[in-house]
Amino acid sequence: MVYITRKEIFSAAHKLERKDWSDEKNKEIFGKCSNPNWHGHNYTLFVTVKGEVDTETGFVINLSDISKIIHTKIIAKVDHKNINLDVDFMEGILPSTENFAMAVWKELEGSITLLGGSLHCIKIQETEKNYVEYFGN
Numbered sequence: 511m512v513y514i515t516r517k518e519i520f521s522a523a524h525k526l527e528r529k530d531w532s533d534e535k536n537k538e539i540f541g542k543c544s545n546p547n548w549h550g551h552n553y554t555l556f557v558t559v560k561g562e563v564d565t566e567t568g569f570v571i572n573l574s575d576i577s578k579i580i581h582t583k584i585i586a587k588v589d590h591k592n593i594n595l596d597v598d599f600m601e602g603i604l605p606s607t608e609n610f611a612m613a614v615w616k617e618l619e620g621s622i623t624l625l626g627g628s629l630h631c632i633k634i635q636e637t638e639k640n641y642v643e644y645f646g647n
């Protein structure tokens with residue numbers, strides 16, 4: 511089994527806020543990410559796929575095919591967008607990096623399977639110091 515990873519970057523705005531909490535509690539729990547007038551992050555997305563190496567191509571899956579899927583299903587929807595307001599697959603979901611990684615997994619899994627690979631990990635880096643990894647369960 512070999513693991514291959516495609517890395518993509520995008521910028522997006524968000525706000526972490528629960529409407530059922532007071533402004534004070536949102537600020538206490540979510541800190542800067544609760545800023546009422548939004549803020550942005552430069553995100554890095556790592557999509558790791560596992561599979562056996564094809565003896566003819568030497569590839570698990572062609573990384574350019576994975577890139578196309580990531581661009582169509584994720585980057586086109588999130589880059590320079592507001593994750594709370596603009597992104598269909600995040601509708602009604604608190605846009606923490608954890609929830610975002612799980613939602614991205616759902617968006618990509620089927621297409622990766624169709625290519626003959628198996629999605630292994632969605633890693634999203636939100637800041638230089640923080641990243642989240644999701645392995646599907």
Ligand code: NI
Pocket residue numbers: 524542543549550551
């Ligand atoms: Ni934030």
